[in-house]
Amino acid sequence: MSELLPGRTVESGTASGLPLRLAAPLSFWGGFDAENGLVIEQGHPDQGVSLQGRLLLMERAKGSSSSSSVLAEALRHGTGPCAMVMREADLIIALGAIVARELYGVVMPIVVVDADVWQQLCTVEGRLLVTALDDGSAWLSLPGPQVAL
């Protein structure tokens, strides 16, 4: 993948990290341990996996609106993902990132992509770079000299 994969900004910022694709939607409230950064939802296919510093691919959100608080708490602790890519924008997830930026200056960009881009992202190995601008444009790329930013 050498080209830039386009997306739409939900929350702006830049980040790079190893992609982690969740096999199922996760409710951060009740399903995620913000102190240790681990998925703790009983029976979730990724139970026990650490999200810390990962570029999280989660198709859609689910669960309680208190997930905003839990995500913001994880970003405060530094145990949350470095960025999120989703198929559908979600207000509850976005608010977690918006408030973490307001309170702590922690930036976790969120990008929404279409089905084609999602499929390509799911096959990527190695780190990915997320760039999400305030004007709404966003893209994902492999970091490295082949991409002039």
Place this chain on the structure above:
Amino acid sequence: MPALTLTLSESDRAMLAGDQGEAAAMSMRVMTRAAAVMDAPHLIDVTSAHIDGCLYHGQTSLDFVERLVQGAGRVRVPTTLNVGSIDLMHPELFRGSDNLRSAGRQLMEAHLALGCEASFTCAPYQLKRRPRLGEQIAWAESNAIVFANSVLGARTNRYGDFIDLCAAITGRAPYAGLHVDENRYAQVVIELPQLTGLDRDLAFALIGLVVGARAGSRIPVLVGLPGDASEDELKALGAASASTGAVAMFHAVGVTPEAPTLSAALGGRSALQHVRITLSDLKDARRRLNRAEAGERVAAVSVGTPHFSPTEFDRLDALLALHADDLQSAFYVNTSRFVLWQLQQDGRLQRLQARGIRIVTDTCTYITPIIEQLEGVVMTNSGKMAYYAPSNIGVRLAFGGLAECVRSAVEGRVVLDE
């Protein structure tokens, strides 16, 4: 942040620029970002807010509210508070850590400093002033949201942590989702069976559980709900549907205000899906959530999730009067300060307490450590509690109607009608 499509009013922009102080500016920043995520064209005025932020989830909960307090924040519209982590009226009931106790109290008090009312209830629709048909509001708490939209015909999206308080402080909300006429029509038609052989309160909770699972985040219209459904029953239905699904609104033909007819509820369009629920679907839902066998020791009964209303207390009072014997199990009823005050005024409180009923206000037994004895089963008539309590507080649940709950408490053992 695709904010290009969001048009702000002059006063929105002034608030954003800090004219109303730093707390209002920060609230407007969060509000405009949220509005952009929701693709709202502009913001609208809201007439009330209900805040779900006083349950402690960690330092962030406290940091957010205290930042607003430091920025001289004041709510601009009448604002009620959802339950907190502790019962401020009966603090001795709290059985959690000292840290949670003091942080929980601090969080509740910080909200009061912003001008929120000390309602601490998940059933703000049982308070004196409640929104009317068509009123635009910004409410959090899933059961309150579904009640406001469905039963009162007021208009709110599923607001939650942070955005609810920003709406209270700015008096504004994104014009999107259920604030807009077009988005309030039903998408799924659900036909209900005759509710024979089930306690009414249990039946409505079961309908809610099944409807939530079938409707997901779509708006259902129920056909065949009894025309005399009470607000207590609609509360039980809505709360359960918002637990198993992300239901923010339901219609019930001939019952709820935006559904005089099926066609009106559908906005004249055809439904995306028709679903028929049978009596055995309802009984299956009870079997799945009831994890207890008849005859097992009942450690405690807990009802009032969502908070018990005055008419529910009447029913409990009447059921208790059928039994002269002392209760063999602890019996907790969650309610609001306002309803407690009503019980005090008319003498019902003393009568209930003499029977061993323990009233919990400001919080709820399914989210915070209150129940003393967790060994044995905890019994409830609440679909919402039956759905969440096993993972929240680690109890095994018996699930039955209020009459079954009372009989079980009298015998100290699970009594189920079938």
